[in-house]
Amino acid sequence: MLKKRIVANLVVKDGIVVQSIGFKKYLPLGKPDISIEFLNQWGIDEIILTDISASKNHRNPDFKSIRKAALKCFVPLTVGGGINNLDQIKELMHNGADKISINNSAIYNPQLISEAAHVFGEQCVVVSIDGVLATNGYKVFDYINQKYLEISPAEFAKQMVSQGAGEILINSVDRDGSYLGYDLDLINSICEVVSVPVICCGGAKNSNDFVEVFQKTKVSAASAANFFHFSEHSVNTTKYNIKKDINVRLETFADYNNTAFDENMRIKKKPDGVLENMLFVRIEKEII
Amino acid sequence: MSLVQNIVIVDYGVGNTYSVANAIKYLGYSKLSISDEESVINKADVLILPGVGAFEEAINNLRKRNLHQVLNQQVLVKKKPILGICVGMQLMASFSEENGIHEGLNWIEGRVKKMELPCMFPVPHVGWNDISITLKPPLFDLTSTNANFYFDHSYSFNCEEEYISAFCDYSIKVTAAIQKENIFGVQFHPEKSQTNGLKLFRSFFNSIN
Numbered sequence: 001m002l003k004k005r006i007v008a009n010l011v012v013k014d015g016i017v018v019q020s021i022g023f024k025k026y027l028p029l030g031k032p033d034i035s036i037e038f039l040n041q042w043g044i045d046e047i048i049l050t051d052i053s054a055s056k057n058h059r060n061p062d063f064k065s066i067r068k069a070a071l072k073c074f075v076p077l078t079v080g081g082g083i084n085n086l087d088q089i090k091e092l093m094h095n096g097a098d099k100i101s102i103n104n105s106a107i108y109n110p111q112l113i114s115e116a117a118h119v120f121g122e123q124c125v126v127v128s129i130d131g132v133l134a135t136n137g138y139k140v141f142d143y144i145n146q147k148y149l150e151i152s153p154a155e156f157a158k159q160m161v162s163q164g165a166g167e168i169l170i171n172s173v174d175r176d177g178s179y180l181g182y183d184l185d186l187i188n189s190i191c192e193v194v195s196v197p198v199i200c201c202g203g204a205k206n207s208n209d210f211v212e213v214f215q216k217t218k219v220s221a222a223s224a225a226n227f228f229h230f231s232e233h234s235v236n237t238t239k240y241n242i243k244k245d246i247n248v249r250l251e252t253f254a255d256y257n258n259t260a261f262d263e264n265m266r267i268k269k270k271p272d273g274v275l276e277n278m279l280f281v282r283i284e285k286e287i288i
Numbered sequence: 289m290s291l292v293q294n295i296v297i298v299d300y301g302v303g304n305t306y307s308v309a310n311a312i313k314y315l316g317y318s319k320l321s322i323s324d325e326e327s328v329i330n331k332a333d334v335l336i337l338p339g340v341g342a343f344e345e346a347i348n349n350l351r352k353r354n355l356h357q358v359l360n361q362q363v364l365v366k367k368k369p370i371l372g373i374c375v376g377m378q379l380m381a382s383f384s385e386e387n388g389i390h391e392g393l394n395w396i397e398g399r400v401k402k403m404e405l406p407c408m409f410p411v412p413h414v415g416w417n418d419i420s421i422t423l424k425p426p427l428f429d430l431t432s433t434n435a436n437f438y439f440d441h442s443y444s445f446n447c448e449e450e451y452i453s454a455f456c457d458y459s460i461k462v463t464a465a466i467q468k469e470n471i472f473g474v475q476f477h478p479e480k481s482q483t484n485g486l487k488l489f490r491s492f493f494n495s496i497n
Contacts, residue, residue: 002417076480096306121342123412123440166412197410249416288486
């Protein structure tokens with residue numbers, strides 16, 4: 001059986017991974033290559049790296065930094081930001097990207113989607129859509145010009161799939177960095193109209209939000225950015241808790257069966273005696 | 289374990305060559321090159337045909353660089369082991385139906401077809417799926433049962449069962465791995481399947497003297 005994917009979304013601004021809040025406020029977190037190395041070791045299923053300053057500053061994707069970041073990434077790496085022609089995509093694929101994600105160019109140059117699908121295959125092309133709730137329903141948000149368009153994310157997603165998009169990444173502007181949970185209505189509006197896998201993003205606070213979105217929508221993957229960075233064993237404990245209800249990939253030597261979690265699904269400290277005994281547990285490193 | 293095999297990743301323009309090279313380098317193999325030059329490919333002990341791309345573009349690129357003849361010589365005549373990944377495996381088929389009908393390398397008789405699935409199964413087939421192994425050696429020598437790998441494809445390889453070494457379940461039986469003599473192919477991406485993928489590369493290279 002195909003497993004649901006738990007995806008980390010790294011937002012990069014001027015070469016630094018940032019925590020994004022409401023598409024407006026950004027807090028620095030660290031270097032992309034370090035974040036990727038850790039997330040890979042923690043057993044994330046996929047990483048999406050979005051450079052939010054490339055398109056805005058009309059510059060190319062930062063190939064050099066992607067090359068460095070990809071070096072220790074043994075899970076699929078999707079790269080987005082600043083992509084507006086096929087040569088850039090070729091260059092990205094040569095530097096460690098496995099898929100590419102297109103956001104602003106999809107709005108203003110949809111031809112690029114069909115061209116990319118023709119050369120690299122539709123499975124390589126992710127169209128990333130930012131959705132925002134306006135007075136008359138959900139609308140596509142243009143983050144470069146900070147305005148929303150008249151078209152709904154669902155209608156836009158449908159158009160993109162007919163152009164050759166292989167996956168849709170739907171990001172909720174309202175929930176971005178809010179910890180309020182996923183925007184289920186927005187996500188459902190997309191899942192109902194497209195036949196390709198949908199990845200949702202925006203608002204996840206802990207594993208309960210992932211379980212909810214997998215139970216209440218048809219998404220193939222759920223992504224989060226901020227909360228993976230800020231709690232202990234975040235990827236593995238999240239997956240451990242999701243796995244009780246949903247089929248996800250969990251490959252770790254760590255055993256959480258006797259671990260207590262607090263109301264935010266963070267690990268509670270174990271009793272001193274247990275911790276002391278753990279000092280003597282030897283875990284052999286697996287040699288391949 | 290020998291780490292000095294001459295491994296060549298065939299570069300035909302649309303593959304994720306760097307990702308594949310990273311995974312193989314991580315395992316300690318030092319003689320590794322990414323190349324489309326005949327002289328380099330001729331010196332290889334083992335070849336990798338990577339893939340991320342549409343079939344038509346991939347096969348046209350191979351032909352444009354005259355690589356189909358170079359590879360035919362190395363694989364069919366000299367019998368060098370080769371591992372095709374994703375569209376790299378699909379290229380080994382007789383035909384593909386992706387964007388029209390295109391001839392492949394015809395190393396393993398088969399046809400690459402769009403997966404037709406019930407509507408609750410999205411296409412492309414993207415993500416981690418468990419595989420069922422029907423023939424363990426050599427690719428799956430180190431693979432545990434119920435191992436999962438990362439898939440990302442809309443078309444799948446249809447061929448005689450005797451050539452299939454693993455399949456996965458996505459409402460239909462999807463060919464996950466094929467082999468015939470010195471020719472091997474995997475539909476999933478071992479370079480992107482963490483430990484399970486690294487083990488597959490190790491098993492493959494271990495099987496080569």
